[in-house]
Amino acid sequence: MTIIAAADGSALGNPGPAGWAWYIDDNTWHAGGWKRGTNNQGELMAVLDLLRSTAHTGEPLRILCDSQYVINSVTKWMKGWKKKGWKKADGKPVLNQDLLKDIDAALEGRDVSFEWVKGHAGHPLNEAADDRARGAATAYQGGKEPDAGPSYPGAAGSTHDGAASGSGAAAGQRGAGTGTPASSSAAARGGEPGRGGDTASSGTDAEPSGDSLPGLDEAAGLATPVGVALTLEAEVMDAVERQDPETLRFLLSPSFRGVGAAGELLDAASLAASEAARSTVDGVERLAEELHGEVVQLAYLVFRGPASSVITSWWRRESGRWRCFFRQETARG
Amino acid sequence: MTIIAAADGSALGNPGPAGWAWYIDDNTWHAGGWKRGTNNQGELMAVLDLLRSTAHTGEPLRILCDSQYVINSVTKWMKGWKKKGWKKADGKPVLNQDLLKDIDAALEGRDVSFEWVKGHAGHPLNEAADDRARGAATAYQGGKEPDAGPSYPGAAGSTHDGAASGSGAAAGQRGAGTGTPASSSAAARGGEPGRGGDTASSGTDAEPSGDSLPGLDEAAGLATPVGVALTLEAEVMDAVERQDPETLRFLLSPSFRGVGAAGELLDAASLAASEAARSTVDGVERLAEELHGEVVQLAYLVFRGPASSVITSWWRRESGRWRCFFRQETARG
RNA sequence: AGACACCUGGUAAG
DNA sequence: CTTACCAGGTGTCT
Numbered sequence: 001m002t003i004i005a006a007a008d009g010s011a012l013g014n015p016g017p018a019g020w021a022w023y024i025d026d027n028t029w030h031a032g033g034w035k036r037g038t039n040n041q042g043e044l045m046a047v048l049d050l051l052r053s054t055a056h057t058g059e060p061l062r063i064l065c066d067s068q069y070v071i072n073s074v075t076k077w078m079k080g081w082k083k084k085g086w087k088k089a090d091g092k093p094v095l096n097q098d099l100l101k102d103i104d105a106a107l108e109g110r111d112v113s114f115e116w117v118k119g120h121a122g123h124p125l126n127e128a129a130d131d132r133a134r135g136a137a138t139a140y141q142g143g144k145e146p147d148a149g150p151s152y153p154g155a156a157g158s159t160h161d162g163a164a165s166g167s168g169a170a171a172g173q174r175g176a177g178t179g180t181p182a183s184s185s186a187a188a189r190g191g192e193p194g195r196g197g198d199t200a201s202s203g204t205d206a207e208p209s210g211d212s213l214p215g216l217d218e219a220a221g222l223a224t225p226v227g228v229a230l231t232l233e234a235e236v237m238d239a240v241e242r243q244d245p246e247t248l249r250f251l252l253s254p255s256f257r258g259v260g261a262a263g264e265l266l267d268a269a270s271l272a273a274s275e276a277a278r279s280t281v282d283g284v285e286r287l288a289e290e291l292h293g294e295v296v297q298l299a300y301l302v303f304r305g306p307a308s309s310v311i312t313s314w315w316r317r318e319s320g321r322w323r324c325f326f327r328q329e330t331a332r333g
Numbered sequence: 334m335t336i337i338a339a340a341d342g343s344a345l346g347n348p349g350p351a352g353w354a355w356y357i358d359d360n361t362w363h364a365g366g367w368k369r370g371t372n373n374q375g376e377l378m379a380v381l382d383l384l385r386s387t388a389h390t391g392e393p394l395r396i397l398c399d400s401q402y403v404i405n406s407v408t409k410w411m412k413g414w415k416k417k418g419w420k421k422a423d424g425k426p427v428l429n430q431d432l433l434k435d436i437d438a439a440l441e442g443r444d445v446s447f448e449w450v451k452g453h454a455g456h457p458l459n460e461a462a463d464d465r466a467r468g469a470a471t472a473y474q475g476g477k478e479p480d481a482g483p484s485y486p487g488a489a490g491s492t493h494d495g496a497a498s499g500s501g502a503a504a505g506q507r508g509a510g511t512g513t514p515a516s517s518s519a520a521a522r523g524g525e526p527g528r529g530g531d532t533a534s535s536g537t538d539a540e541p542s543g544d545s546l547p548g549l550d551e552a553a554g555l556a557t558p559v560g561v562a563l564t565l566e567a568e569v570m571d572a573v574e575r576q577d578p579e580t581l582r583f584l585l586s587p588s589f590r591g592v593g594a595a596g597e598l599l600d601a602a603s604l605a606a607s608e609a610a611r612s613t614v615d616g617v618e619r620l621a622e623e624l625h626g627e628v629v630q631l632a633y634l635v636f637r638g639p640a641s642s643v644i645t646s647w648w649r650r651e652s653g654r655w656r657c658f659f660r661q662e663t664a665r666g
Numbered sequence: 667a668g669a670c671a672c673c674u675g676g677u678a679a680g
Numbered sequence: 681c682t683t684a685c686c687a688g689g690t691g692t693c694t
């Protein structure tokens with residue numbers, strides 16, 4: 001199971017008391033810092049420590065990071081630097097070389113991907129890492145030691161319970177691969193779509209499958225489906241971003257119309273009870289509470305025009321932003 | 334004789350129900366607000382309305398204001414913004430540009446001075462304006478219209494003596510009034526669009542006024558207007574947020590259809606050349622390049638269903654977020 | 667010239 | 681405690 005973590009750095013005054021942190025969940029994070037450092041050193045150190053702390057797992061790792069400097073350094077620029085002897089475009093030496101080289105070494109044989117997320121945009125993982133990084137910086141500012149956190153199970157220095165880091169050979173580290181620990185910790189992440197239900201939302205583009213348009217003729221024309229869709233979706237997403245479950249509840253209850261999986265017309269009440277619509281109403285509400293979950297399906301809409309159509313529309317969180325997708329199926333005549 | 338007035342703004346929740354007010358004495362003050370706005374929008378609007386309401390007098394004007402943001406914007410920063418194309422020091426667009434520009438225009442040829450007064454420090458004029466601004470905000474919070482006050486003798490909309498009511502021309506009605514900052518909102522609430530007369534949207538700018546539905550019959554049915562709208566709008570907004578002009582150009586060129594102000598059907602090429610559509614295509618492209626602009630109008634959509642409709646849809650940046658608004662006008666039969 | 671991040675300061679509104 | 685607005689600055693790369 002892919003590990004998803006956010007890494008962030010902070011430097012008060014820049015340069016100044018600096019901190020770094022990575023965060024997976026409340027039980028799995030790590031922070032540190034220095035009396036003096038730069039913002040970019042913090043950002044780099046967060047990634048480096050994350051790589052080292054998860055090196056013993058065989059799992060792929062996805063790093064959410066708001067620093068284009070870090071991401072570009074690792075994924076784009078480093079190859080060129082190595083060839084040119086760690087010189088920049090202007091001929092001067094690359095800064096923070098030590099950290100960069102350590103990251104490069106820690107990447108060896110690992111399956112790691114980076115994702116840029118906008119800073120201070122409400123992304124929960126990024127915010128959690130941000131808080132802890134600044135907390136560490138603030139601690140150093142006051143001459144104290146920061147709360148380092150539990151780190152990752154099995155990592156050196158980890159305070160996780162059964163760690164038992166003893167003998168057993170730190171083994172893996174390099175490729176080897178097989179390993180396959182029991183990986184009980186994975187589950188966590190309460191949000192991921194359950195997958196149990198009918199609405200398979202697998203991997204890439206899992207939209208509700210529909211080869212036909214059942215019930216299209218039975219579905220009465222809705223008064224203002226387009227307006228409802230536009231308004232609702234914009235407002236719901238707004239509310240979700242604002243993390244405002246009350247608004248959500250309000251928005252979802254009145255005057256909402258939809259069409260179930262079988263094409264039947266549903267009012268708000270039926271919709272809430274509908275199996276097919278659970279991913280809409282419940283999903284959005286759950287999302288508002290838990291702040292994670294990757295897909296929200298909003299509506300099946302039917303409208304009758306020169307060509308009658310069924311529109312399925314949903315939103316997915318990508319790179320920290322909500323994007324709207326839709327599929328329209330049209331039956332002329 | 335120099336006019337001395339205090340101007341103040343208020344926003345409950347910020348952003349939230351917002352009010353503005355200026356005050357000279359108990360017989361000479363004016364207040365207004367919006368369902369949603371920021372504290373700074375309120376502060377700016379108070380100054381703007383004061384300037385407009387006293388424009389017909391030849392008198393010098395002294396404005397007491399507790400917002401350094403407002404005073405510095407007008408007296409210090411605006412010169413630089415104009416030179417740099419309304420960009421801030423960090424290169425991002427200046428916010429509340431419309432209000433700022435209106436104030437700048439209203440300052441033309443006037444003798445105006447500003448004086449900073451500390452807020453909530455017991456200054457009588459400031460307190461009086463503060464009370465009325467908050468009163469207006471509170472009114473909008475409760476869904477009511479605020480007490481606008483008598484305004485200034487001789488000002489448009491003034492209830493001072495000489496009004497000479499009656500006669501034709503409800504004409505005047507300059508911006509200033511109610512609605513939302515720099516426009517009106519109308520849309521939003523999940524309410525029933527079926528209600529007559531609900532579409533009152535007066536408009537200072539952007540919003541296409543539409544009392545009739547010209548060209549509705551002439552406009553042919555569009556193949557997939559809804560789908561185009563949803564996808565285009567979501568993707569365009571996403572591209573705008575990502576500041577990705579290439580994507581924008583790509584998105585705008587193919588398969589885009591719209592309806593001009595006269596109701597004529599336009600393909601992408603005609604649309605780009607259309608006067609009415611300039612706010613759509615050019616506006617979005619310019620936005621992508623310059624990264625500023627507060628309103629993006631995306632489309633006039635026509636679809637014919639059980640009830641033929643014209644949908645006007647646009648996005649506005651409010652409090653840093655893009656929100657979608659729409660207006661639908663339906664002609665049954 | 668551009669991008670991202672990290673801050674420091676000020677005022678107001680809640 | 682938060683958001684709404686602005687001005688200065690550094691850390692880093694292309």
